[in-house]
Amino acid sequence: MNEERFFERLREDAQPLRFELDALMTTRIAAGVRGRVSGQPNVTGVLARWFRPLAASMAAVALASLLGMIWLDRQSAPAVDALASTSSPVEIAVAGDVYSVNP
């Protein structure tokens, strides 16, 4: 048998070696692909998926900053009052003379 004939015969005889898939496998593949393909987001979805956590993080940072500023403001307010109260001398006028008293 020559080379070409040998290979032709080989090709003919090898054809039954193709994998024969059953209906169940076909259905599983179709369902699997459909499930994954249908769940794929479009451009808007992808952008939303990126921006949502980003926006949430920025909102959290802004809220934390705001709360921090309020807290700092509250902490510093009595000190200013105290400073003001300590730095302003009390003036008392007695018989035409003015006396300054530091509390």
Add this chain to the structure above:
Amino acid sequence: MRNSVTTAEGWLRPLWLGDLIADVNSEPAAPPARSDADPLERRAIARAKEGDPSSYGYLVSKYTKRVVSIAWGIVRNAHDAEDLAQEAFVRAYEKLPRFRSGEPFGPWIYRIVTNLSLDVVKHRTRFRHEELTPAEPAARRDNADLPAQTSEIARRIDAAVESLPRMQRVVARLHLVEQFDHAEIAQMTGISEGTVRSHLSLARKKLRKQLTDLYGGSDE
């Protein structure tokens, strides 16, 4: 909405197919397609590209059999072949926007599944190198998935092909079993046509040697 069929295989069933056919028939001036392009296929690709995933079902149903067979021929395991086929279809869908309209879908999906399958085989080889002791078998042949009615001749051919080095085996299987020509195999595997011929020539010599008793050793 057209995808109102919700059974397991509903998206491949008559209502949907009829819808596609109606679309093809009412298409005013379809662009000139390649002679081998199926109009339903072109329509399904166009729709899927527009973001209609239900249209993709036609392509899946048309190519599943061949895609699984190609994958199985390389990885030799039915479960892996099924997973690979599914993965190939999903990847093809993801890359559809880059797919040129009018081209047949077949060669493209065959190339994707071939590459995925070769990756699995390469990974297995690497894994075995790391994990197996010398006492264990160097190659695992999974013949359990061969069709029950496979003849003795076909089994002998299968064993001979499996004994070839990896790329010779892949090329030989694609040529002998899947009946692809050299150019198609080159496109699928990403190697040149010359290299395909070379692999095939080497494979042919080895197969001839191994199967001499099957076909007779001397020239007629």
